[in-house]
Structures are given as C-alpha cells and as structure tokens.
Amino acid sequence: xxxxxxxxxxxxxxxxxxxxxxxxxxxxxxxxxxxxxxxxxxxxxxxxxxxxxxxxxxxxxxxxxxxxxxxxxxxxxxxxxxxxxxxxxxxxxxxxxxxxxxxxxxxxxxxxxxxxxxxxxxxxxxxxxxxxxxx
Amino acid sequence: xxxxxxxxxxxxxxxxxxxxxxxxxxxxxxxxxxxxxxxxxxxxxxxxxxxxxxxxxxxxxxxxxxxxxxxxxxxxxxxxxxxxxxxxxxxxxxxxxxxxxxxxxxxxxxxxxxxxxxxxxxxxxxxxxxxxxxxxxxxxxxxxxxxxxxxxxxxxxxxxxxxxxxxxxxxxxxxxxxxxxxxxxxxxxxxxxxxxxxxxxxxxxxxxxxxxxxxxxxxxxxxxxxxxxxxxxxxxxxxxxxxxxxxxxxxxxxxxxxxxxxxxxxxxxxxxxxxxxxxxxxxxxxxxxxxxxxxxxxxxxxxxxxxxxxxxxxxxxxxxxxxxxxxxxxxxxxxxxxxxxxxxxxxxxxxxxxxxxxxxxxxxxxxxxxxxxxxxxxxxxxxxxxxxxxxxxx
Numbered sequence: 001x002x003x004x005x006x007x008x009x010x011x012x013x014x015x016x017x018x019x020x021x022x023x024x025x026x027x028x029x030x031x032x033x034x035x036x037x038x039x040x041x042x043x044x045x046x047x048x049x050x051x052x053x054x055x056x057x058x059x060x061x062x063x064x065x066x067x068x069x070x071x072x073x074x075x076x077x078x079x080x081x082x083x084x085x086x087x088x089x090x091x092x093x094x095x096x097x098x099x100x101x102x103x104x105x106x107x108x109x110x111x112x113x114x115x116x117x118x119x120x121x122x123x124x125x126x127x128x129x130x131x132x133x134x135x
Numbered sequence: 136x137x138x139x140x141x142x143x144x145x146x147x148x149x150x151x152x153x154x155x156x157x158x159x160x161x162x163x164x165x166x167x168x169x170x171x172x173x174x175x176x177x178x179x180x181x182x183x184x185x186x187x188x189x190x191x192x193x194x195x196x197x198x199x200x201x202x203x204x205x206x207x208x209x210x211x212x213x214x215x216x217x218x219x220x221x222x223x224x225x226x227x228x229x230x231x232x233x234x235x236x237x238x239x240x241x242x243x244x245x246x247x248x249x250x251x252x253x254x255x256x257x258x259x260x261x262x263x264x265x266x267x268x269x270x271x272x273x274x275x276x277x278x279x280x281x282x283x284x285x286x287x288x289x290x291x292x293x294x295x296x297x298x299x300x301x302x303x304x305x306x307x308x309x310x311x312x313x314x315x316x317x318x319x320x321x322x323x324x325x326x327x328x329x330x331x332x333x334x335x336x337x338x339x340x341x342x343x344x345x346x347x348x349x350x351x352x353x354x355x356x357x358x359x360x361x362x363x364x365x366x367x368x369x370x371x372x373x374x375x376x377x378x379x380x381x382x383x384x385x386x387x388x389x390x391x392x393x394x395x396x397x398x399x400x401x402x403x404x405x406x407x408x409x410x411x412x413x414x415x416x417x418x419x420x421x422x423x424x425x426x427x428x429x430x431x432x433x434x435x436x437x438x439x440x441x442x443x444x445x446x447x448x449x450x451x452x453x454x455x456x457x458x459x460x461x462x463x464x465x466x467x468x469x470x471x472x473x474x475x476x477x478x479x480x481x482x483x484x485x486x487x488x489x490x491x492x493x494x495x496x497x498x499x500x501x502x503x504x505x506x507x508x509x510x511x512x513x514x515x516x517x518x519x520x521x522x523x524x525x526x527x528x529x
Contacts, residue, residue, distance in 0.1 A: 004270070004271055005261065005267070005271060024396070027396045027397075028395060028396040029380075029392075029393055029395060029396040029397065030393040030395045030396075031390075031392075031393065032389065032390045033389055033390065040379055040380075040392060041379055041380075041396060041397055042379055043397075044396075061282075061286065061384070062282040062283070062285045062286040062289070062384075063282070063285060064278050064281035064282050064284075064285060064333045064334050064335075064336075065281075065333060065334050066273050066274075066275065066278060066333060067330070067331050067332055067333065067334070068252075068332060069273075070252065070269060070273030070274070070275050071251065071252050071254040071269065071275070072254065072269070073255070073259070073266060073269050073270040074269045074270060074272075074273040076273070083272075083273050085272060085273075085274060085278055085282070087282050087384050092395070093393050093395050094380075094382075094393050094394030094395050095390050095391055095392070095393045095394075095395075096382070096384050096390060096391040097389065097390045098268075098272060098274060098282075098384060098388075098389050098390065099272065100272055100273070106334045110289075111285065111286065111289035111290075112289070122271075128271050128272075
C-alpha cells in the first residue's frame with residue numbers, strides 16, 4: 001500500500017500503527033511531525049533529532065467533523081460522507097495530534113475518551129494515520 | 136512607549152463585490168486621507184498589508200496602492216502576517232514615525248476573496264503544512280474553530296445556545312453599521328436551525344470570507360498637535376509570537392508542541408498577545424470601554440473575552456448572557472458587529488478593527504456609540520504564529 005506521506009507513520013504487523021516523531025538528543029523535546037534541523041525549544045541549541053515511535057494511545061482533546069466536502073487538494077469520496085476529525089493528546093509525550101477518525105462519528109466521541117492509532121485509505125487510495133476505537 | 140496619532144480612517148463597505156482588491160483599498164485610502172484633511176502627496180510612507188490570493192500585485196500591495204494613487208515618491212513597505220497583516224502594517228508605519236524618520240504614513244489593506252472555504256494556494260506542495268492539512272486530513276479553517284468550540288463545551292459547559300447568543304448580539308450591532316456586509320438582525324432559532332458545517336458549529340456560527348478595504352492615516356504626535364484637530368492615540372501594537380511549548384492546536388498545524396521537556400508557558404498564545412499590548416500601553420482590561428475581538432466563530436469570541444482578561448476562563452458565557460458585552464452593556468465586545476457581520480477580508484480586518492476603535496473613541500459611531508469611550512482594545516489571531524492586539528485611547 002502507498003502511504004499518503006512518507007516518514008510520518010509506520011505500520012508493523014507486530015505493533016500496529018504508530019506515528020513517527022523525533023526527539024532532540026540534547027533536551028529531550030519530542031516533535032510530531034518529525035523534524036530535522038533545529039530543536040524547537042528556544043533554549044536548546046540542539047540540531048540532532050532522533051526518530052522514535054510515539055505512544056499509540058491518547059485521550060481526545062477535542063473533535064469535530066466536516067459536513068461539507070473539504071476543498072482540494074483533499075479528494076472527497078463520492079457520495080460524500082462527513083469526515084470525523086479528532087485531536088488526541090498522546091500519553092507520555094504531551095503532544096496533541098490531529099487525525100481523521102475511523103469508524104466513529106461525532107455522536108460517539110467525547111472529550112477525554114481514549115483512542116488508539118490506526119490507519120485507513122484516503123478516497124483516492126493512499127493510507128493515512130487515523131484515530132480509532134481503543135482495543 | 137510614545138503613541139502615534141490616528142489622524143484619519145476609511146473603509147470600503149464589506150461585501151462580495153467581485154471587483155479587484157485595489158479598488159477597495161484605494162477607496163478606503165482616499166476616505167482616510169479626506170478624513171485626515173490631508174492630500175495623498177502629503178504622505179511620506181505607505182504600507183500595504185498584502186493579500187496572497189490576488190497575484191503579484193497583492194504580494195507588493197504597498198507599491199500597488201502607491202501606483203494606483205499615482206506615484207508620489209513616498210517610501211513604501213508591504214507585509215503579510217495572515218489575519219494580523221493589518222496590525223503588522225500599522226506596526227511598521229508606527230515604528231518609522233516613532234523613529235523620527237517620517238511624520239505621516241498611510242496604511243492600507245484590502246482583499247477580494249473567492250466563495251466558500253479558504254483553500255491553500257495552488258500547486259502540489261507537500262512541504263507546506265497549509266497544503267498538507269487539506270490533502271491528508273481535509274482540515275478546513277472551520278474544523279479548527281470547531282475543535283476549540285467543542286473543547287470549550289467540555290471544559291466550561293458552554294452550549295450551542297450560548298454560541299447562538301453571540302451571533303444574535305453581533306448581528307444586532309452589525310445591523311447598525313453601514314460598512315458591514317450582513318445587516319439583518321437574526322434570532323437564536325435561526326442560528327440553531329442553520330446547517331451544521333463542523334460540529335458543533337453551524338453556518339451562522341462561522342464567519343464568511345468577504346471583500347473589503349480599510350485604511351488609516353498615522354502621524355507623529357507633534358505633527359498631529361500642530362494641526363490642532365484632536366486625535367486618537369495608538370498606544371500599543373502587539374505582534375508577539377507564541378512561546379514554546381504552544382499547547383493549543385493552531386491552524387494549520389497537525390500537532391501541538393510537546394510538554395515533555397519544557398512546561399507550558401504562563402500565558403497561552405492568545406492571552407500573551409493581549410498582555411503585551413496592555414503592558415505597552417500601560418493599561419489593563421479594567422480600563423477598557425470596549426473591545427473588538429476576532430470572532431472567526433461565535434465560540435471563539437467567548438474564548439477571546441477570557442484571553443483579553445475580561446473575566447476568568449469559563450465565565451465569558453455568563454457575561455454574555457447578562458448582556459454585559461452587548462451595545463448598552465458595561466463593556467461592549469464587537470460593537471462594530473464583528474466578523475459575524477463583516478466576514479473576513481484578511482489584510483483589511485485588523486485595520487477595520489482600528490477604524491471601529493477610532494470611531495468609538497472620537498464619539499462618532501452613531502447608534503453603535505459606546506458612551507464616553509476612552510480606552511479600547513482590538514485583538515486577532517491568524518495562521519503560523521501570527522496575531523496582534525492594539526490599544527487605542529482618547
């Protein structure tokens with residue numbers, strides 16, 4: 001399968017889907033999307049970022065949906081079904097990550113609810129990370 | 136910090152006129168010059184707030200306006216700072232005046248916008264997060280507004296009825312503003328019956344994209360005094376950036392900064408924008424007669440009220456329900472009608488906020504006049520760490 005973006009998430013048969021972040025070897029700041037070059041911590045001169053898999057679970061910071069087809073370059077399914085989006089606060093690393101939600105509508109979501117990372121296809125085929133029901 | 140004088144203001148009415156943006160900007164500029172009692176040839180410095188959706192002339196808007204008004208040899212600058220572009224342009228003009236490098240500056244912003252959702256600038260650009268968020272997630276601007284609104288509901292118990300009450304209040308003020316695009320009062324029932332766009336926000340909770348133009352003539356205080364006409368003082372312009380780690384998910388980002396290594400700062404970004412303006416002006420929220428805040432959505436107006444210090448977090452809904460922020464209340468918020476009545480004409484919007492502040496402080500806001508207005512604040516936030524707050528005083 002093609003990924004919609006390279007290097008932001010990985011799928012492994014053993015561990016499932018996880019986001020790929022970076023950690024500054026100097027101060028320990030973690031980033032998503034993965035970052036090259038300078039550490040975003042203004043007090044850290046570090047430029048060495050190491051890749052690391054991010055925690056697969058987190059709690060919903062907030063959520064919404066797109067009742068109308070988003071404009072290009074999004075490729076909307078036809079017929080269009082509202083896309084659900086959730087911003088999820090990852091365990092341990094203190095980052096909120098936005099993603100589409102697979103298999104849940106806004107009526108089934110709540111702030112604080114636990115979700116787990118999965119992946120699913122965009123309407124034109126390539127895979128993207130998605131939030132799904134925690135197993 | 137010394138202030139500069141606001142000598143004149145002008146607006147082209149907001150709408151969906153389908154004309155080139157330069158027409159709106161030039162009309163606003165001529166109105167601002169007329170209001171100031173100055174000629175275009177008196178202007179020593181012209182600053183344009185850019186539009187990114189109208190080709191090359193929009194990227195060099197200062198020069199585009201100068202050429203349209205007739206080359207007069209003035210120095211020129213153009214800048215883009217998303218929704219804060221107008222305030223950034225003000226700041227650039229003000230700095231040159233305060234440095235003693237010029238006495239009179241003209242600041243102009245205008246936009247002509249397409250129908251529907253703002254979309255990224257065209258092309259296949261996977262290195263641009265503003266392009267990628269549409270490609271990978273279909274995350275429009277209203278999606279982010281909706282995330283904030285839902286978060287507010289969860290944290291503070293705000294309801295869609297509270298959000299609708301913001302729209303009702305702003306539509307009523309806008310109905311009294313001849314420059315507003317939407318001039319019809321609305322009912323809460325109409326808001327709550329409008330189509331859902333990004334749950335929990337409905338069509339009438341979300342600001343439209345508009346055409347419009349705004350211009351302001353700034354001058355040194357000594358120049359303004361010599362003219363002896365009285366003037367409003369621009370006492371602060373804050374254009375601070377966020378402080379790491381920013382823990383609010385901002386447009387057009389996929390994620391927040393991490394708090395793993397550094398704790399969150401004392402003030403979140405929006406609050407920090409306003410705080411810097413208060414500090415620079417030597418004022419505080421208790422001094423305000425009115426405020427214009429960036430109601431990209433109805434819910435966001437409530438967030439802003441707390442961010443600019445009108446009340447502690449979670450209490451804005453009560454101020455709203457008590458009528459304190461309506462015209463006639465103790466501290467009107469968005470007496471112009473706000474984005475709810477104007478829609479957003481990006482580079483013009485922060486300037487239009489200053490125009491409303493100036494009209495109020497000069498006592499010429501007509502049926503929207505806040506009695507005895509002395510100190511006023513305007514605040515906004517845009518993409519990529521841009522935001523602004525300005526304080527104006529009598």
